[in-house]
Amino acid sequence: MTEGLETDVEEMDEIAERRDELAARVRTHAGEIARELAVLQGGDYGQQEFTTDAGAWTLKYEAGDVQYLRFDPKSGSEIYVVSSKQPPEPEALETAMTDYGAFVAAYNAYVRSFDGILADVPDEFPEIESTAELVAERDRILERIREVGNAMASELHRFEGEYGTYATTVSGTRWELKWDGDVAAYLRVGGSDGTYLLSQYGPPSAAEVRRLAEDVGAFVDAFNEHVDDLEADLSHVSLGDGA
Template identity: 85%
Template sequence: MTDGLEADVEGMDGIAERRDELAARVRTHAGEIARELAVLQGGDYGQETFDTDGGSWTLKYEAGDVQYLRFDPNSGSETYVVSSKQPPEPEPLETAMADYGAFVAAYNEYVRSFDGLLADVPDEFPEVESTAELVAERDRIVDRIRDVGNAMASQLHRYDGEYGTYAATLSGTRWELKWEGDVASYLRVGGSDGTYLLSQYGPPSAPEVRRLAEDVPKFVADFNEHVDELEADLEGVRLEDG
């Protein structure tokens, strides 16, 4: 009678090697499908599910490569045929591969369903109107406002310091000019969330310029009144000889 401890132990190396080889081939093949889906969908990542008589296949892709391929059979547990983790067990892989051809056929049918989809889509469009004249006029007006803002900044710099802000309320709306040296840093209308008629960034939209430009003279007039008041106050100052 042979002792069981002396019996040969069957190795699994051959099965594991075959499993790994098959899983690698599936990853390469499913990767082609992933790239085609990414091109079709117009995105770097996504997923699609394809139904077969044997179950459903879900392919998730990212950056044009397969992230996972999951088979959910009509009966039994789901199997990740391709994943970023360990390869599937040989028996579930065998079950999934029996349906893999149907999965590819379902994918091909999905792609063919788009045949002719764009056939009647027009590829000629109306001519686009140019905004060049409007923008040029907008920029001309903003340049004039900037000239006025810089002139005010120069005066403010002379008698009120290197930098600061001058503000006035016109018809319930706050106008604020910030200066640095002889240059207007910004002219903002409407508080911190308002419109920048002048700024270090781009100009405001043409509708905003149209809405606010007419009030710029009022802001300048308020500033001039402010200057007149300062001059009047200084006239009252006398230095007496000791």
Template identity: 85%
Template sequence: MTEGLESDVESTDDIAERRNELATRVRTHAGEIARELAVLQGGDYGQEEFETDGGSWTLKYEAGDVQYLRFDPKSGSETYVVSSQQPPEPEALETAMADYGSFVAAYNEYVRSFDGLLEDVPDDFPEVESTAELVAERDRIVERIREVGNAMASELYRYEGEYGTYATTVAGTRWELKWDGDAVSYLRVGGSDGTYLLSQYGPPSAPEVRRLADDVGSFVEAFNEHVDDLESDLSRVSFDESI
């Protein structure tokens, strides 16, 4: 009854070591293919499938390195030759490696299929027109509007306090100027989703400046009428020195 217990147990260390060495070499080699695919496709991640006489190989890559290499034979179960999990079973790895050379050949054929693809693509392009003159004129107009806005801000600061907003309607559109001290903070046309003719950020586009610049004069006229009304109100205030 104890005869079997006295028999030596065969070690699988050599098989496991050989399997691990082979899996490491495949990972390194497949990683080269993954990097080449990433360069070819122009992205950090993706996957490609390659057909061989023995089955189908799918290589998925991310950040220029192989994520997994899966072999799906025409007969039998699929095998993850390379993965983030443990290496495949030795027998499954042996089956896959018998077709691995065909996988590499399929990859090489895939790359060669792009030979000459870009030969007839023109690399002589039309001259790009400069926007420098248009931008300079846009900036000149915006700077002039800013000068006017600062002048208005200075008056509002003197009349109404450190900061605030002045709003009116010009040609059916809301114009709002915000001041902070004696300087304009912004000039917005069209409500909260409107165009900022003046702001702490960049200037508006040239078409927007062209569309709105003609109404700046009307906005200033409305402001002047506002100031006149303020002066008129103040002129009606009396003070009896005898009080």
């Protein structure tokens, strides 16, 4: 009855140890391929497939390291030779490793296929036109607009209060000047999503300045009419005879 219990049980430790050692070496070796692919393809992550006579190998990498190396044999189930999970079964690893050399050869052939690809690419380019003169002219116009905006802000500050906004319509478009004390905080054309001719941030493009600068005069004229109307209204205010 106890004869079977006395039979020695074959231990798997040595096989598992060999499997783990081989899988670690493959991860290190495939990691070199992953880094080379990342450099070649110019990205931190990606994947590449390599075909051999026995099947297809897919190497996925991220941050220059292997995410997985998968072997899809022409017959049988796919094998994850390298993955974030446990190593493959010893028999599956053995199957994949019989074709690993062909995988590396396919990778090498892939790299060699790029030989000379940049040989005829020109490395001399036309001279680049400077924008300095255009920018200087834009800034000169904007400085003049700022002078006008600050002058308007000073008047608004004097008869309207410490801060606020003045808005009107010019050529069917809303123009809005915000003042803060004697300074124009911004001059915006076109509503909340419009163009800031003046602001605390960067200047508008030269094209926008060209498009809008011609209407600045009309904006100032509308402002002057606004001031004239206020003065006319105030001239009619009576404080009585003081009795």
